Amino acid sequence: MSVDLNAVRRIAHLARIEVSEAETPHLQREINAILKFVEALDAVNVDGVQPMTSVIPMRLPMREDIVTDGDIASKVLANAPRSEDGFFVVPKVIE
Amino acid sequence: MTDLTSLTLAEARDRLKSRAISSLEMTRAHLEAIERARGLNAFVAVTADKALEMARASDARLGKKEAGPLEGAPIGVKDLYATEAVHTQACSHILQGFKPPYESTVTANLWRDGAVMLGKLNMDEFAMGSSNETSCYGPVASPWLPPNWSPARGREALGSGKRGLLTPGGSSGGSASAVAARLCLAATASDTGGSIRQPAAFTGIVGVKPTYGRCSRYGMVAFASSLDQAGPLARTVRDAAIMLKAMAGPDAKDSTCSPAPVPDYEAAVGRSVKDMTIGVPKEYRLDGMSDEIERLWAQGAEWLRAAGARVVDVSLPHTPYALPAYYIVAPAEASSNLARYDGVRYGLREPASDVIELYQKTRAKGFGAEVRRRLMIGTYVLSAGYYDAYYLRAQKIRTLIKRDFERVFADGVDAILTPATPSAAFGIGEKGSENPVEMYLNDVFTVTVNMAGLPGLVAPAGFSGEGLPLALQLIGRPFDEETLFSLGETIEQSAGRMTLPERWWG
Numbered sequence: 001m002s003v004d005l006n007a008v009r010r011i012a013h014l015a016r017i018e019v020s021e022a023e024t025p026h027l028q029r030e031i032n033a034i035l036k037f038v039e040a041l042d043a044v045n046v047d048g049v050q051p052m053t054s055v056i057p058m059r060l061p062m063r064e065d066i067v068t069d070g071d072i073a074s075k076v077l078a079n080a081p082r083s084e085d086g087f088f089v090v091p092k093v094i095e
Numbered sequence: 096m097t098d099l100t101s102l103t104l105a106e107a108r109d110r111l112k113s114r115a116i117s118s119l120e121m122t123r124a125h126l127e128a129i130e131r132a133r134g135l136n137a138f139v140a141v142t143a144d145k146a147l148e149m150a151r152a153s154d155a156r157l158g159k160k161e162a163g164p165l166e167g168a169p170i171g172v173k174d175l176y177a178t179e180a181v182h183t184q185a186c187s188h189i190l191q192g193f194k195p196p197y198e199s200t201v202t203a204n205l206w207r208d209g210a211v212m213l214g215k216l217n218m219d220e221f222a223m224g225s226s227n228e229t230s231c232y233g234p235v236a237s238p239w240l241p242p243n244w245s246p247a248r249g250r251e252a253l254g255s256g257k258r259g260l261l262t263p264g265g266s267s268g269g270s271a272s273a274v275a276a277r278l279c280l281a282a283t284a285s286d287t288g289g290s291i292r293q294p295a296a297f298t299g300i301v302g303v304k305p306t307y308g309r310c311s312r313y314g315m316v317a318f319a320s321s322l323d324q325a326g327p328l329a330r331t332v333r334d335a336a337i338m339l340k341a342m343a344g345p346d347a348k349d350s351t352c353s354p355a356p357v358p359d360y361e362a363a364v365g366r367s368v369k370d371m372t373i374g375v376p377k378e379y380r381l382d383g384m385s386d387e388i389e390r391l392w393a394q395g396a397e398w399l400r401a402a403g404a405r406v407v408d409v410s411l412p413h414t415p416y417a418l419p420a421y422y423i424v425a426p427a428e429a430s431s432n433l434a435r436y437d438g439v440r441y442g443l444r445e446p447a448s449d450v451i452e453l454y455q456k457t458r459a460k461g462f463g464a465e466v467r468r469r470l471m472i473g474t475y476v477l478s479a480g481y482y483d484a485y486y487l488r489a490q491k492i493r494t495l496i497k498r499d500f501e502r503v504f505a506d507g508v509d510a511i512l513t514p515a516t517p518s519a520a521f522g523i524g525e526k527g528s529e530n531p532v533e534m535y536l537n538d539v540f541t542v543t544v545n546m547a548g549l550p551g552l553v554a555p556a557g558f559s560g561e562g563l564p565l566a567l568q569l570i571g572r573p574f575d576e577e578t579l580f581s582l583g584e585t586i587e588q589s590a591g592r593m594t595l596p597e598r599w600w601g
Binding site: 001003007008011012013014015016017018019027030031033034035037038039040041044046049050051052053055056058060061063072075076078079080081082088090091092093 | 192193194195196197306307308321322347350351353354413415416419420422423430434437438439440441442443444447448449450451452453454455456458459462467468470471472473474475478481484485487488489490491492493494495497530531532535547548573
């Protein structure tokens, strides 16, 4: 499989990465080189094979359903580019 | 006086403990070495004040006989580990200015054991790279000079973009360069497809990628969560064992972290390897593999045989599919993990009139070319209509890769011996500019180990025809790092301790 220029634009939008028209053909070539490389996998018979979901077989641990941490709003916001009154600030989302 | 920076971690630890030297002396010697080595670009942040403060506290504990196992030993930390109130950016512009309000479990374990932090080490951006060239802080130079270069020529190149100098590999390039150049006694690193082991091979040092789940991932900047694992880079097998013992262990903050107690890895160093069975997988013999890699591999098998191990041929038939499957699984997980960098909660933020534009502009400006490329691949293989053909298929192939290893281990093989890399170190700017796949091929021998969650150790084993270090890799059963340390020590003893380059860098 390979991607065309429109597909590159669509992927960039889904990934929320702005891509200029000038960059698009270059990205298309690189993405297609990688897709070509992974085509080798088509040769493998995977009938009846379970996909890996856990690399090391282990039961996920359960813990008591209690609050273990919190009241750290100032720490959570400490690295925010913009915050106000204990909230992250973003450009207006609704009119 | 012995140069304090050329001691091994084990030697330094013993002298600190007997109070033959103080942590303050030790730490100062390393801070001076770091200053002189600025040109290598191994460190992206030096925490000198913190280091001296930690050293003084260590000296006090050493005086009161309350010393931890690593008390007073100065080490470096890959920029991917969250260190409280200290520069942590995974060498990405998108984390500009980020200072975590918390500490990663691995580094917290090291400080608990008395280690001293010298600073943060350069790396490929978000650990995506094999040459440390994708870092937003620029490439790192290896302390190994290119063949036939004079020290003067090396110094000149350091001052002019490092063109022609060798890469230390990646993504843990800063860690490898710093350890090999004796700027720290050892360093933390991380390995998603070979990022500990390939730099170890390129710089003539020892690297260990432990079993998935042996070290907590809490506070490590995530790349591909089912593959990422913390591990050490050090100058000897014993030093790597000492570091891993401190780094590893159960952690309630990472649900994939193993509850199993950590064995005394150092006790496994020097243990006999007699009657062990070592597998040599025929699928690792690549078409066009160089004679010197072939010879090194045969030599490694011979050393283990001479130490009393049995060497048998084994087959891991799905090996050729590991790297392509990795380039689906890793970008897919990365695209999900890196969705968090949105310009809202931390790091870079580009001005925009609406929130979608804010995300798009911030991510375009904040991520470098390799990261953008991988995020787009990951987004594509997870997108509607392509998930089954790519991601699900790759995860099935992963099951087959793991099954290959399980069969070999079930047949009585204790560990597998392979080359570490297809070649010795290459030059900065030499690879991957035309086709990204060229760079990816560096990980052909290491990536299977991540795909199967197994432990892998790389130890220096010889030199290329041009005099650059070459290394062998040992792959073990899950949670059997001890066997790897015993076998790694045998390789190290047989090959003779690697002589690292004399200081030419300043």
